[in-house]
Amino acid sequence: xxxxxxxxxxxxxxxxxxxxxxxxxxxxxxxxxxxxxxxxxxxxxxxxxxxxxxxxxxxxxxxxxxxxxxxxxxxxxxxxxxxxxxxxxxxxxxxxxxxxxxxxxxxxxxxxxxxxxxxxxxxxxxxxxxxxxxxxxxxxxxxxxxxxxxxxxxxxxxxxxxxxxxxxxxxxxxxxx
Amino acid sequence: xxxxxxxxxxxxxxxxxxxxxxxxxxxxxxxxxxxxxxxxxxxxxxxxxxxxxxxxxxxxxxxxxxxxxxxxxxxxxxxxxxxxxxxxxxxxxxxxxxxxxxxxxxxxxxxxxxxxxxxxxxxxxxxxxxxxxxxxxxxxxxxx
Numbered sequence: 508x509x510x511x512x513x514x515x516x517x518x519x520x521x522x523x524x525x526x527x528x529x530x531x532x533x534x535x536x537x538x539x540x541x542x543x544x545x546x547x548x549x550x551x552x553x554x555x556x557x558x559x560x561x562x563x564x565x566x567x568x569x570x571x572x573x574x575x576x577x578x579x580x581x582x583x584x585x586x587x588x589x590x591x592x593x594x595x596x597x598x599x600x601x602x603x604x605x606x607x608x609x610x611x612x613x614x615x616x617x618x619x620x621x622x623x624x625x626x627x628x629x630x631x632x633x634x635x636x637x638x639x640x641x642x643x644x645x646x647x648x649x650x651x652x653x654x655x656x657x658x659x660x661x662x663x664x665x666x667x668x669x670x671x672x673x674x675x676x677x678x679x680x681x682x683x684x
Numbered sequence: 685x686x687x688x689x690x691x692x693x694x695x696x697x698x699x700x701x702x703x704x705x706x707x708x709x710x711x712x713x714x715x716x717x718x719x720x721x722x723x724x725x726x727x728x729x730x731x732x733x734x735x736x737x738x739x740x741x742x743x744x745x746x747x748x749x750x751x752x753x754x755x756x757x758x759x760x761x762x763x764x765x766x767x768x769x770x771x772x773x774x775x776x777x778x779x780x781x782x783x784x785x786x787x788x789x790x791x792x793x794x795x796x797x798x799x800x801x802x803x804x805x806x807x808x809x810x811x812x813x814x815x816x817x818x819x820x821x822x823x824x825x826x827x828x
Contacts, residue, residue, distance in 0.1 A: 638801030
């Protein structure tokens with residue numbers, strides 16, 4: 508699967524921040540945000556390709572569809588995978604759709620969730636700064652997530668995860684099967 | 685015929701209302717959070733000494749009710765820039781999992797801070813002092 512230029516660009520930006528001898532607090536916050544958005548864009552692209560297919564003729568369709576995904580839905584659906592793996596309570600329909608997530612999917616969902624938490628805190632918790640080690644870890648996790656994403660294709664539960672990213676939390680899942 | 689003045693239903697509002705999102709389960713109190721912090725503090729988790737642990741309940745519009753956990757760990761060994769990511773990831777997972785022992789079911793966000801970063805991050809002075817004192821102690825903490 509091709510990687511949109513924005514994904515590598517965001518990670519390059521984060522790497523540049525970390526290479527500085529003494530990164531400024533605001534730069535470290537931006538690096539966390541960049542790491543999260545790199546994963547978000549690639550995840551959304553994977554999900555859109557699942558809907559329209561892999562043929563590059565759909566490039567415009569992928570771009571249009573990528574606007575349909577929300578951070579909230581990505582977080583909630585990723586949380587479902589983590590909860591399913593941890594045998595926590597989910598509605599029956601979700602248990603069926605996400606019944607046996609692969610280790611790669613569980614790890615990916617966990618990283619997406621952690622990156623989004625970190626991104627939100629980096630943007631909104633002004634009273635605490637980040638240290639470079641933390642940010643370095645999160646950038647590594649983003650790269651790990653991108654690698655995991657390439658290994659998901661063909662796995663039924665992973666396909667369901669990508670499908671649910673598009674508005675899954677707004678489906679009538681309590682009532683369905 | 686005059687136009688009807690009947691108010692029509694705004695379906696866009698209905699369709700954007702999430703039907704299933706994890707509701708905060710609540711029930712977590714300060715005593716549970718303190719017990720959780722105690723269970724982390726001074727132990728070795730995934731090979732990391734937990735020099736100090738701070739656990740706080742918090743809320744943000746984007747995250748809802750959640751628990752913030754700060755664990756202070758040793759600095760990376762001489763000559764290495766940072767701890768390996770897989771080890772840090774395993775630490776965060778273990779710290780999150782430990783919350784279940786105290787029936788803390790809210791979403792947990794873990795931050796692991798190396799000793800050298802505690803001031804920069806802005807942890808309280810007493811936490812920093814305890815972490816530094818713990819780092820000086822040669823005793824072998826217990827694995828949890």
